[in-house]
Amino acid sequence: xxxxxxxxxxxxxxxxxxxxxxxLGFDIDYKxxxxxxxxxxxxxxxxxxxxxxxxxxxxxxRPLVDWLDYNGFTMVTKPAKEYTDQxxxxxxxxxxxxxxxxxxxxxxxxxxxxxLFSGDGDFRVLVEALQRRGLRVSVVSTxxxxxxxxxxxxxxxxxxxxDLEDLREIIGxxxxxxxxxxxxxxxxxxxxxx
Numbered sequence: 001x002x003x004x005x006x007x008x009x010x011x012x013x014x015x016x017x018x019x020x021x022x023x024l025g026f027d028i029d030y031k032x033x034x035x036x037x038x039x040x041x042x043x044x045x046x047x048x049x050x051x052x053x054x055x056x057x058x059x060x061x062r063p064l065v066d067w068l069d070y071n072g073f074t075m076v077t078k079p080a081k082e083y084t085d086q087x088x089x090x091x092x093x094x095x096x097x098x099x100x101x102x103x104x105x106x107x108x109x110x111x112x113x114x115x116l117f118s119g120d121g122d123f124r125v126l127v128e129a130l131q132r133r134g135l136r137v138s139v140v141s142t143x144x145x146x147x148x149x150x151x152x153x154x155x156x157x158x159x160x161x162x163d164l165e166d167l168r169e170i171i172g173x174x175x176x177x178x179x180x181x182x183x184x185x186x187x188x189x190x191x192x193x194x
């Protein structure tokens with residue numbers, strides 16, 4: 001699935017990857033993740049996308065963001081939006097799909113392979129566009145959960161599908177207590193907030 005001489009980049013939908021790993025019962029060791037894919041090809045860039053709650057004194061995701069930033073990941077963040085849903089629960093919205101798609105298209109001219117860490121079906125169109133540019137696209141998510149955490153149309157469009165469960169022994173570690181990504185709801189549209 002990978003060629004050692006091909007230029008590749010990782011595009012990590014942070015909240016989506018966190019949710020998939022949590023459902024599978026493990027946390028991601030990002031140092032091991034980066035190292036694993038650096039061995040599979042010429043790793044040009046590893047992007048990590050997440051929204052941050054900026055108005056609080058302390059954000060529990062901040063240590064992860066800082067660690068990733070100092071350890072070879074390109075961080076793409078934006079302020080999250082906080083709202084209360086119809087059931088009265090506090091929710092945080094932080095959709096980073098557009099930022100990820102724009103970066104992937106811009107980087108496509110200097111890459112041969114993109115690894116997308118997300119199961120979001122909205123990315124099917126992006127994968128198709130990247131393939132038209134001659135890139136191979138691998139998607140990392142999981143079908144080991146019920147229901148699967150990857151949209152069927154995204155899995156079908158990808159050149160390769162890598163089940164996160166198959167990477168558990170390579171990039172996994174025991175889970176920590178709840179983290180802030182639990183609260184993110186990145187599948188809702190802006191219109192739902194009004």
